[in-house]
Amino acid sequence: MTSRKMTAEKIEDVSALAVRAYELIVGSQTEGLTQNMVWKMLGLSSRDGSRLVTGLEKRGLIRREKVVDGGRWTYKLIPVTYPAVVRSIETIPCTTCEFEPQCKLGGIVNPITCPPEREGNGLADWVIREFRAFRPG
Numbered sequence: 001m002t003s004r005k006m007t008a009e010k011i012e013d014v015s016a017l018a019v020r021a022y023e024l025i026v027g028s029q030t031e032g033l034t035q036n037m038v039w040k041m042l043g044l045s046s047r048d049g050s051r052l053v054t055g056l057e058k059r060g061l062i063r064r065e066k067v068v069d070g071g072r073w074t075y076k077l078i079p080v081t082y083p084a085v086v087r088s089i090e091t092i093p094c095t096t097c098e099f100e101p102q103c104k105l106g107g108i109v110n111p112i113t114c115p116p117e118r119e120g121n122g123l124a125d126w127v128i129r130e131f132r133a134f135r136p137g
Protein backbone atom coordinates (compact mmCIF):
# COMPACT_ATOMS: atom_id res chain seq x y z
CA MET A 1 0.00 0.00 0.00
CA THR A 2 2.74 2.46 0.98
CA SER A 3 4.64 1.77 -2.23
CA ARG A 4 1.62 2.89 -4.30
CA LYS A 5 1.44 6.28 -2.60
CA MET A 6 2.89 9.13 -4.59
CA THR A 7 5.58 11.13 -2.91
CA ALA A 8 5.57 14.94 -3.19
CA GLU A 9 8.59 14.63 -5.49
CA LYS A 10 6.77 12.21 -7.78
CA ILE A 11 3.70 14.48 -7.89
CA GLU A 12 5.98 17.39 -8.85
CA ASP A 13 7.51 15.29 -11.67
CA VAL A 14 4.08 14.35 -13.01
CA SER A 15 2.94 18.01 -12.86
CA ALA A 16 6.05 19.14 -14.74
CA LEU A 17 5.41 16.49 -17.39
CA ALA A 18 1.77 17.54 -17.69
CA VAL A 19 2.83 21.17 -18.17
CA ARG A 20 5.43 20.13 -20.76
CA ALA A 21 2.86 18.00 -22.63
CA TYR A 22 0.38 20.88 -22.61
CA GLU A 23 3.06 23.27 -23.92
CA LEU A 24 3.87 20.88 -26.76
CA ILE A 25 0.22 20.53 -27.71
CA VAL A 26 -0.41 24.29 -27.51
CA GLY A 27 2.76 24.83 -29.59
CA SER A 28 1.14 22.83 -32.38
CA GLN A 29 -1.52 25.58 -32.61
CA THR A 30 -4.80 24.22 -34.00
CA GLU A 31 -3.07 21.38 -35.89
CA GLY A 32 -2.62 19.21 -32.83
CA LEU A 33 -0.14 16.38 -32.34
CA THR A 34 -0.73 12.67 -32.28
CA GLN A 35 -0.48 11.22 -28.81
CA ASN A 36 2.38 8.99 -29.95
CA MET A 37 4.41 12.06 -30.92
CA VAL A 38 3.84 13.64 -27.50
CA TRP A 39 4.77 10.45 -25.65
CA LYS A 40 7.91 10.08 -27.76
CA MET A 41 8.98 13.70 -27.17
CA LEU A 42 8.54 13.22 -23.43
CA GLY A 43 10.06 9.76 -23.30
CA LEU A 44 6.91 8.24 -21.83
CA SER A 45 5.44 4.76 -22.15
CA SER A 46 2.00 4.61 -23.75
CA ARG A 47 0.52 3.74 -20.33
CA ASP A 48 2.02 6.80 -18.58
CA GLY A 49 1.39 9.03 -21.59
CA SER A 50 -2.24 7.97 -21.70
CA ARG A 51 -2.73 8.85 -18.03
CA LEU A 52 -1.14 12.23 -18.55
CA VAL A 53 -3.32 13.00 -21.57
CA THR A 54 -6.46 11.87 -19.77
CA GLY A 55 -5.65 14.34 -16.98
CA LEU A 56 -5.26 17.22 -19.45
CA GLU A 57 -8.51 16.25 -21.16
CA LYS A 58 -10.42 16.07 -17.86
CA ARG A 59 -9.22 19.57 -17.02
CA GLY A 60 -10.65 20.81 -20.33
CA LEU A 61 -7.23 21.88 -21.65
CA ILE A 62 -7.18 19.58 -24.68
CA ARG A 63 -9.48 17.34 -26.63
CA ARG A 64 -8.74 14.04 -28.37
CA GLU A 65 -9.77 13.33 -31.94
CA LYS A 66 -9.56 9.83 -33.38
CA VAL A 67 -7.43 9.79 -36.56
CA VAL A 68 -5.56 7.33 -38.76
CA ASP A 69 -1.80 7.91 -38.71
CA GLY A 70 0.49 5.65 -40.73
CA GLY A 71 -2.36 3.20 -41.25
CA ARG A 72 -3.13 2.90 -37.52
CA TRP A 73 -5.81 4.42 -35.36
CA THR A 74 -4.56 6.89 -32.80
CA TYR A 75 -5.67 10.13 -31.19
CA LYS A 76 -4.72 13.62 -32.20
CA LEU A 77 -4.36 15.94 -29.20
CA ILE A 78 -5.74 19.39 -29.88
CA PRO A 79 -5.60 22.38 -27.53
CA VAL A 80 -8.97 23.65 -26.32
CA THR A 81 -7.82 26.47 -24.08
CA TYR A 82 -4.68 28.54 -24.43
CA PRO A 83 -2.56 30.04 -21.67
CA ALA A 84 -2.55 33.81 -21.32
CA VAL A 85 0.34 35.41 -23.15
CA VAL A 86 1.89 38.12 -20.97
CA ARG A 87 3.64 39.76 -23.93
CA SER A 88 0.23 40.31 -25.48
CA ILE A 89 -1.16 42.01 -22.38
CA GLU A 90 1.86 44.31 -22.24
CA THR A 91 0.80 45.91 -25.54
CA ILE A 92 -2.86 46.52 -24.71
CA PRO A 93 -3.61 50.13 -25.72
CA CYS A 94 -5.60 50.89 -22.56
CA THR A 95 -2.45 51.15 -20.44
CA THR A 96 -1.37 54.31 -22.29
CA CYS A 97 -4.78 55.65 -23.29
CA GLU A 98 -5.66 59.21 -22.27
CA PHE A 99 -9.34 58.21 -22.08
CA GLU A 100 -8.74 55.31 -19.70
CA PRO A 101 -9.96 57.13 -16.53
CA GLN A 102 -13.37 57.76 -18.11
CA CYS A 103 -13.62 54.47 -20.04
CA LYS A 104 -16.20 51.99 -18.78
CA LEU A 105 -19.00 49.80 -20.09
CA GLY A 106 -22.10 51.95 -20.56
CA GLY A 107 -20.05 55.16 -20.36
CA ILE A 108 -19.64 57.85 -23.02
CA VAL A 109 -16.12 56.52 -23.54
CA ASN A 110 -16.29 52.73 -23.59
CA PRO A 111 -14.43 49.69 -24.93
CA ILE A 112 -17.14 48.98 -27.52
CA THR A 113 -16.91 52.34 -29.29
CA CYS A 114 -13.26 52.92 -28.28
CA PRO A 115 -12.89 56.54 -29.50
CA PRO A 116 -12.11 57.22 -33.16
CA GLU A 117 -9.17 59.35 -32.00
CA ARG A 118 -7.42 56.07 -31.33
CA GLU A 119 -7.76 54.97 -34.97
CA GLY A 120 -5.45 52.04 -35.65
CA ASN A 121 -4.56 51.77 -31.98
CA GLY A 122 -7.92 51.09 -30.36
CA LEU A 123 -8.95 48.06 -28.40
CA ALA A 124 -10.55 46.30 -31.40
CA ASP A 125 -7.38 46.86 -33.47
CA TRP A 126 -5.29 45.37 -30.69
CA VAL A 127 -7.58 42.32 -30.37
CA ILE A 128 -7.40 41.69 -34.12
CA ARG A 129 -3.58 42.13 -34.22
CA GLU A 130 -3.08 39.76 -31.29
CA PHE A 131 -5.49 37.20 -32.70
CA ARG A 132 -3.65 37.19 -36.02
CA ALA A 133 -0.27 36.96 -34.33
CA PHE A 134 -1.37 34.04 -32.21
CA ARG A 135 -3.24 32.15 -34.93
CA PRO A 136 -1.67 32.95 -38.26
CA GLY A 137 -3.64 32.33 -41.43
Ligand code: SF4
Pocket: 093, 094, 097, 098, 099, 100, 103, 104, 109, 110, 111, 112, 114, 115, 118, 121, 122, 123
Ligand atom coordinates in the same frame (compact mmCIF):
# COMPACT_ATOMS: atom_id res chain seq x y z
S1 SF4 B 1 -11.01 50.64 -24.55
FE1 SF4 B 1 -10.19 52.22 -25.91
S2 SF4 B 1 -10.87 54.16 -25.02
FE2 SF4 B 1 -11.05 52.61 -23.47
S3 SF4 B 1 -9.15 52.70 -22.32
FE3 SF4 B 1 -8.92 51.12 -23.88
S4 SF4 B 1 -7.99 52.14 -25.61
FE4 SF4 B 1 -8.81 53.73 -24.26
